[in-house]
Amino acid sequence: xxxxxxxxxxxxxxxxxxxxxxxxxxxxxxxxxxxxxxxxxxxxxxxxxxxxxxxxxxxxxxxxxxxxxxxxxxxxxxxxxxxxxxxxxxxxxxxxxxxxxxxxxxxxxxxxxxxxxxxxxxxxxxxxxxxxxxxxxxxxxxxxxxxxxxxxxxxxxxxxxxxxxxxxxxxxxxxxxxxxxxxxxxxxxxxxxxxxxxxxxxxxxxxxxxxxxxxxxxxxxxxxxxxxxxxxxxxxxxxxxxxxxxxxxxxxxxxxxxxxxxxxxxxxxxxxxxxxxxxxxxxxxxxxxxxxxxxxxxxxxxxxxxxxxxxxxxxxxxxxxxxxxxxxxxxxx
Numbered sequence: 001x002x003x004x005x006x007x008x009x010x011x012x013x014x015x016x017x018x019x020x021x022x023x024x025x026x027x028x029x030x031x032x033x034x035x036x037x038x039x040x041x042x043x044x045x046x047x048x049x050x051x052x053x054x055x056x057x058x059x060x061x062x063x064x065x066x067x068x069x070x071x072x073x074x075x076x077x078x079x080x081x082x083x084x085x086x087x088x089x090x091x092x093x094x095x096x097x098x099x100x101x102x103x104x105x106x107x108x109x110x111x112x113x114x115x116x117x118x119x120x121x122x123x124x125x126x127x128x129x130x131x132x133x134x135x136x137x138x139x140x141x142x143x144x145x146x147x148x149x150x151x152x153x154x155x156x157x158x159x160x161x162x163x164x165x166x167x168x169x170x171x172x173x174x175x176x177x178x179x180x181x182x183x184x185x186x187x188x189x190x191x192x193x194x195x196x197x198x199x200x201x202x203x204x205x206x207x208x209x210x211x212x213x214x215x216x217x218x219x220x221x222x223x224x225x226x227x228x229x230x231x232x233x234x235x236x237x238x239x240x241x242x243x244x245x246x247x248x249x250x251x252x253x254x255x256x257x258x259x260x261x262x263x264x265x266x267x268x269x270x271x272x273x274x275x276x277x278x279x280x281x282x283x284x285x286x287x288x289x290x291x292x293x294x295x296x297x298x299x300x301x302x303x304x305x306x307x308x309x310x311x312x313x314x315x316x317x318x319x320x321x322x323x324x325x326x327x328x329x330x331x332x333x
Contacts, residue, residue: 053065053066053069054066054069055069055196055316056068056069056093056112056113057069057112057189057190057191057192058073058093058094058110058112058113058136058190058192058193058194058318059093059112059113059196059247059316059317059318059319060192060194060196060197060198060314060316060317061113061196061316061317063113064113064114068112068113069113069189070189071112071180071187071189072137072138072139072180072183072187072188072189072190073093073110073111073112073133073136073137073138073139073189073190074110074111074112074138074139074140074141074176074179074180075108075109075110075111075129075133075136075138075139075140075141076088076108076109076111076119076120076122076140076141076142076174076179077106077107077108077109077122077123077124077125077126077129077140077142078106078107078108078109078119078120078121078122078123079100079104079105079106079107079121079123079124080104080105080106080107080239080240081102081103081104081222081240082103082222082240082241083240083241084121084240084241085240085241085242086107086120086121086239086240086242087116087118087119087120087121087173088109088111088116088117088118088119088120088175089107089109089239089242089244090116090244090245091111091114091115091116091176092109092110092111092116092318093110093111093112093113093114093318093319094109094110094112094136094193094318094319094320094321095107095108095109095110095244095246095318095319095320095321096108096110096128096129096132096133096320096321096323097224097239097320097321097322097323098126098128098270098271098272098323099218099220099221099222099256099270099272099323099324099325099328100269100270101267101268101269101270103220103221103222104222105221105222105239106123106126106128106129107239108128108129108132108133110133110136110138110190111176112189112190115175115176115177116175116176117175117177118173118174118175119141119173119174119175119176120172120173120174121172121173122141122142122143122169122172122173122174123142123143124142124143124144124145124146124149125140125142125144125145125149125150125153125160126145126149126269126271127149127152127259127271128271128272128274128323129142130152130153130156130158130298131274131275131298132274132321133158134156134157134158134298134299135190135191135193135298135299135300135301136190136191136193137158137187137188137189137190137191138158138159138187138190139158139159139160139161139179139180139182139183139184139187140153140158140159140160140161141160141161141162141168141169141174141178141179142160142161142162143162143163143169143172144162144163146261146262146263146264147261147262147263147264148261148263149261156298159183159184159187161174161179161182161183165182166182168181168182191301192301193301193302194248194304194314194319195304195311195312195313195314196313196314196315196316197284197313197314197315197316198313201313202287202313203282203284203285203287203288203289203312203313203314203315204282204287204289204291204306204307204310204312204313205306205308205310206306206307206308206310207289207290207306207307207308208287208288208289209287209288209289209332210286210287210288211228211283211286211287211288211332211333212227212228212286212333213225213226213227213228213331213332213333214226214227214235214249214251214281214283214288214330214331214332214333215329215330215331216251216322216324216328216329216330217328217329217330217331218324218325218327218328218329219327224237224239224322225237225238226246226249226283228283228286229245230286232245233247233285233315234246234247234317235247235248235249235283237249237320244320245318246317246318246319246320247284247285247314247315247316247317247318247319248282248283248284248314248315248317248318248319248320249282249283249284249319249320249322250280250281250282250304250314250319250320250321250322251280251281251282251322251324251330252274252278252279252280252293252302252321252322252323252324253278253279253280253281253324253325253326253328253330254272254273254274254276254278254323254324254325254326255272255273255276255278255325255326256270256271256272256273256325256326257270257271257273258270258271259271272323272325274295274302274323275295275296275297275298276294276295277292277293277294277295278292278293278326279291279292279293280292280293280304280312281330281332282304282312282314283332284314284315285315288332289306289307289312290306290307291304291305291306291307291312292304292305293305
């Protein structure tokens with residue numbers, strides 16, 4: 001990020017020139033004027049330059065302390081039903097949402113620029129977690145999973161922490177501090193997944209429309225409705241019983257498939273196919289834009305482009321990315 005350099009100002013000593021008494025104007029009465037010797041007045045110190053802070057790679061907004069920009073991210077999957085009160089989402093820089101079974105959401109919350117003292121309930125690992133965050137290089141805190149999913153995670157090269165690895169995950173909950181402490185040394189900072197707006201750039205170069213509400217309706221899934229709070233310049237939604245906010249909400253339309261797992265318990269799970277391409281609807285600030293998304297593979301960033309092929313530029317801040325089935329109804333008002 002470009003750093004701005006503040007200029008120092010220097011106080012030049014005052015030059016006092018005394019004129020003779022040839023002036024014909026009457027002199028003021030003694031005591032009516034306060035005369036201050038410039039040499040005796042205290043000097044005003046010049047302000048110290050304040051270096052600008054780097055932008056967080058996940059938010060595009062300045063971090064609160066410079067070291068945060070270079071640390072490893074933390075990712076945690078959460079399973080949320082309409083009655084669940086998830087913890088920690090308010091501190092997440094990025095949240096991916098998949099429509100799961102039984103009217104629930106499977107969330108992948110990614111933390112980097114801010115810490116969360118309590119995150120959970122921590123869920124099992126699923127393919128959507130691995131494919132969404134692979135390019136972000138996080139340490140992933142999860143609570144086991146089907147045998148095939150665990151094998152996929154082991155092959156992904158991601159660092160993981162489970163309840164079997166000490167006390168980083170306790171009674172279904174964890175924290176960023178606990179996961180970073182348990183993570184292997186030498187973790188990398190995340191690759192920026194979004195091309196955030198700078199210098200007041202618009203969300204899209206074309207087909208930009210005002211927006212105050214975004215809704216995603218999926219058969220058999222919990223409704224997702226986001227409304228724009230103009231005073232806070234944030235989008236406000238509800239997940240489980242918790243109110244959440246985001247600078248941007250991005251809906252990616254994609255195919256879902258059914259995965260049949262056997263171990264440790266037989267069941268069928270819906271799974272978003274996050275590799276490929278499809279339609280995108282994004283809201284950021286008071287605006288909305290449509291376009292296309294493309295993600296060739298796990299090691300590649302998901303690119304978001306408007307209808308003319310130019311990149312979308314979400315406003316700096318946290319974002320939610322919603323994986324919507326092709327059968328979903330996505331509405332912007």
